[in-house]
Amino acid sequence: MKHVSSLYFFELLRSATISGTYADPLYGGNANMEAWKMKNFPGSQMSYLKEIESEEFIEMEPNSLRDHLS
Known part of the structure; x- marks a missing residue:
């Protein structure tokens, strides 16, 4: 059995959480672009x-990549 350090695990968890929070909603995170709205990030223009x-x-108003598909 392999072990990972707690530091490595929590750095990986933090990175994945931030990526999911600020990702384009097309990929399943950042529901309703709320994280972008909090940061005044315009998304994909x-x-x-x-x-x-x-x-x-x-x-x-932020735009998702999905907004450009229609």
């Missing part, structure tokens, strides 16, 4: 051409 030159912070 087709383009930022209109916003790129703005000096102000622009709030955008």
Whole structure:
């Protein structure tokens, strides 16, 4: 039987939890993009051409990859 250190286990658990929390909802985590909304992360946008030159912070509703399929 192989053993792993508790440090390795908890680092792996933390990494997987963060990945699932902030992943695109298409992959099954981050339900309703709530984690992205908390961070004001816009998710997947087709383009930022209109916003790129703005000096102000622009709030955008987040988009999932699934939003681009329809």
